[in-house]
Amino acid sequence: MGKFGFEVLHKDAGTGARRGVLHTPHGDIPTPVFMPVGTGGAVKAMPGDFLKSLDARVILANTYHLYLRPGHERVQKLGGLHGFMSWDKAILTDSGGYQVFSHRGLRDISEDGVQFKSHLDGSKNFFTPEKAIDVQRALGSDIVMVFDDCTPYPAGLVDAEASMELSMRWAQRCKNQWAKEEDGSRGLFGIVQGSVYPDLRKRSAEALLEIGFSGMAIGGLSVGEPKDLMYEIVESTAPLLPWDQPRYLMGVGTPEDLVRNIAMGIDMFDCVLPTRNARNGCLFTSQGRILIKNAIYAEDDGPLDPNCSCRTCQLYSRAYLRHLFLSGEHLSAVYNTLHNLTFYLDMMRKIRQAIDLDFFGNWLELMKKGVD
């Protein structure tokens, strides 16, 4: 098995954007990349064959969900997550930190780890940094994330500092656990925390650099803070991260978010937006967003997006997609998800090409003018 690694292939002339490639045991991933979210071992409403037809190279799966159901040991017995879900490209797993964070009131944090109640059956579970690593190993993840304490927004400086420092101690424990079986084929990523305080972010990045990881993520953003604040934090944090490692902005975001953060040197993204919006009938197109339930589409026999080559746009009209949505058909979710993921992955392909050709700056200008 080859070595896990990252190469920057080209830096855009006019922005901070980078073209790169991430080498994983399950194939190379051209960056910048958007990772579709496959929460419980399935990208929702997206048949595997459809996902492969989009040339998706990596998906994200949620450790928290798979730990609770069907259980990481069961997944391991069934061939790891790749075998279980019949997916032979790369998989990044989050550590569960964010899910524990988003179930506030059901959790209890201590130095050792987090006790939380299952959202499925109320059962009590205890997660530690060591366990988060073990579970992700059992899942067979190609890219493993450290277990962190995702600081809520807003947080005062004192709380944000304490939370960040706890995350850094946990990051060290994750690294120690990881090092026990490390063979260099898979990646472990650190996660920068520190809320909206540039100084905390800087200290967090420095702490992670000292521990040493194969990639760096920026966490704790897109949790309710104003957009401009998110951009400011990324702008000040990205340059602190190693040039020769992938930079992953977690849980972000809209097409505009992607473009603007890529311009600041971010390489990897994940977000439920394209898939969740699809199920809610909110569709991304080259001409803006469409709410497919709107009456104006009732007799619109045109494709969702005349500039899209996905099967949904090839085969079905807006009127038909509206009908499926209003009828509550499973196929509504399927066709809409196919389209939205095509939109995202096609956009990323075009962005990579734009960076290669040194005209990504034009994209950025267009986005700033409000085209999404």
Added chain:
Amino acid sequence: MGKFGFEVLHKDAGTGARRGVLHTPHGDIPTPVFMPVGTGGAVKAMPGDFLKSLDARVILANTYHLYLRPGHERVQKLGGLHGFMSWDKAILTDSGGYQVFSHRGLRDISEDGVQFKSHLDGSKNFFTPEKAIDVQRALGSDIVMVFDDCTPYPAGLVDAEASMELSMRWAQRCKNQWAKEEDGSRGLFGIVQGSVYPDLRKRSAEALLEIGFSGMAIGGLSVGEPKDLMYEIVESTAPLLPWDQPRYLMGVGTPEDLVRNIAMGIDMFDCVLPTRNARNGCLFTSQGRILIKNAIYAEDDGPLDPNCSCRTCQLYSRAYLRHLFLSGEHLSAVYNTLHNLTFYLDMMRKIRQAIDLDFFGNWLELMKKGVD
């Protein structure tokens, strides 16, 4: 456009089974055939590309549902049902009679037609035989069914006779309406009624023969009567139907039902069973039915059916399919439906081959021994 028509190509040596071909404006259909049900302009949870990959040649759509939503006039504007749902193979539409029947309490039957309340919004609608034809024409159906009064089970002889006679008068009105624009390219099917009374069935068949149709259906079965009674009625009714016309047993059934009725000379079937069961996690396999939620499949890494070539069986284990079902994933419905429809359509392919080779009798014996 070619002429609508049917040819019997071969009669099985040992049973009443027939191999035939039905010519429609949207392609030839080898018979015996099972028609997947696409209620509201979509075979539930079955992407069009998947359906085409199974070589499905005809689907059934429900006039009642499409009339209420999105409306037949709207469908007509959007290219008819073929254009609307992007389906270029044949479509048979029921007349709405069965749906009106199954909404008992919301309907009021008179000589002229049926007043019924929409199950969607409670609005009052009035359906007549003439309207049923007009609506199906607007949908662009290849095979149009007469509007009938589906007799409930059980029904006394007097009620059953009155209901059958009403259906026959309506059948004549359907034919009259049909004849106004008939060009011979599409088919109009009569429906034999008469509940479980062979004499009424005989009189109904004779009345329909007198009116003249391009195909004959047996309706009013599989509505709660014992199985044996259904078989008896088919056995006595099928021989009354013209040899050179397709015979369609409506709303039937299980794999065993199909085999046994084919042996009595039935050519066409439709049923929600494979698609609805799929969504409920009940799967047909060469080794019997599987309830995928059962705990015994939790760590079963084998395919649903080792003798099935569908993508579900190629790619996914029983354990994974169980996980998707328990997680409420849309993909559970998609993969299960793909499998169940593959099972049905593959079975029909094998049956057609068996008839061609004069060994369909063996199939029948196996079925009678309880293998489904």
